[in-house]
Amino acid sequence: xxxxxxxxxxxxxxxxxxxxxxLVFFYAPLDADQGFVQKIFYLHVPLSIVALVGFIVGGVFxxxxxxxxxxxxxxxxxxxxxxSVIFGVAVLATGSIWAKASWGHWWVWDEPTLVSxxxxxxxxxxxxxxRYAIEDRDRQARYASVFAITAGAFVPLNFIxxxxxxxxxxxxxxxxxxxxxxxxxxxxFLVSLLAIGLLWVTLVKFELTAKSSSGQLxxxxxxxxxxxxxxxxxxxxxxx
Amino acid sequence: xxxLLPIAAPALPLDEAGKYVAGAYVVFLALIxxxxxxxxxxxxRIERELHELASFAEQGNxxxxxxxxxxxx
Numbered sequence: 001x002x003x004x005x006x007x008x009x010x011x012x013x014x015x016x017x018x019x020x021x022x023l024v025f026f027y028a029p030l031d032a033d034q035g036f037v038q039k040i041f042y043l044h045v046p047l048s049i050v051a052l053v054g055f056i057v058g059g060v061f062x063x064x065x066x067x068x069x070x071x072x073x074x075x076x077x078x079x080x081x082x083x084s085v086i087f088g089v090a091v092l093a094t095g096s097i098w099a100k101a102s103w104g105h106w107w108v109w110d111e112p113t114l115v116s117x118x119x120x121x122x123x124x125x126x127x128x129x130x131r132y133a134i135e136d137r138d139r140q141a142r143y144a145s146v147f148a149i150t151a152g153a154f155v156p157l158n159f160i161x162x163x164x165x166x167x168x169x170x171x172x173x174x175x176x177x178x179x180x181x182x183x184x185x186x187x188x189f190l191v192s193l194l195a196i197g198l199l200w201v202t203l204v205k206f207e208l209t210a211k212s213s214s215g216q217l218x219x220x221x222x223x224x225x226x227x228x229x230x231x232x233x234x235x236x237x238x239x240x
Numbered sequence: 241x242x243x244l245l246p247i248a249a250p251a252l253p254l255d256e257a258g259k260y261v262a263g264a265y266v267v268f269l270a271l272i273x274x275x276x277x278x279x280x281x282x283x284x285r286i287e288r289e290l291h292e293l294a295s296f297a298e299q300g301n302x303x304x305x306x307x308x309x310x311x312x313x
Binding site: 098 | 257258263264
């Protein structure tokens, strides 16, 4: 069910990534200020935008789960958050490399943008132990949804707070007053954003398909094993 | 359009910045690769279990069970 259209989506994602990388290295001009190292921007910023939007999407799915009680929405919420956490790791890694190249430090603690992202990331890192500390599946899903909604609401608030803060070192590329990117850089950035967004969607779909297959397999095992209830199991135990 | 890109492309300045840019992109690709490898291992496990259940079903454990399994799949 979840695997429908996965093949074409994967091909589109691969094509978008190839085009994006080609534009980054062969089309977008070198930044006058940072030079070649600014190429990290086309990876780091789309990753962070997609990760943060993914967290919010996880919250939206959690709302749908609480409203309908359908466990499918809980699965969507879980996988969205899971994928965004993975993307968050990439954001922190690429950001640290860029910081080292530009500022000479792997991490700057007095920079609100960095620290706020770290706070969001660590908050979502607690999602897993929080979720799996609850054994009852229904309660687990409900509590996880409440977490996802609360944390999802925190993400845009956090973003606004950081934008309002006076930063010392982190650049404001999408400034509200003037500045901004030249056309070729903006075009490259938007293609990169599309490619990373497609990658997120593809991996979410991939993960959902694997989870669904695993769930169906467990159902099949239970169905086959049911007549032997009371006696010893006829099928080998599930491998978790 | 893609074929023309390398012609129009400026030479890549592989100075000090090159290793950082390469590092960032390699880290990203490595993360994706690790994720795909984990997913591949999961799919292998699912395939193995499915094969095991199919073998079990084929061993002839009564027609009603087989019919139910077929309907589920």
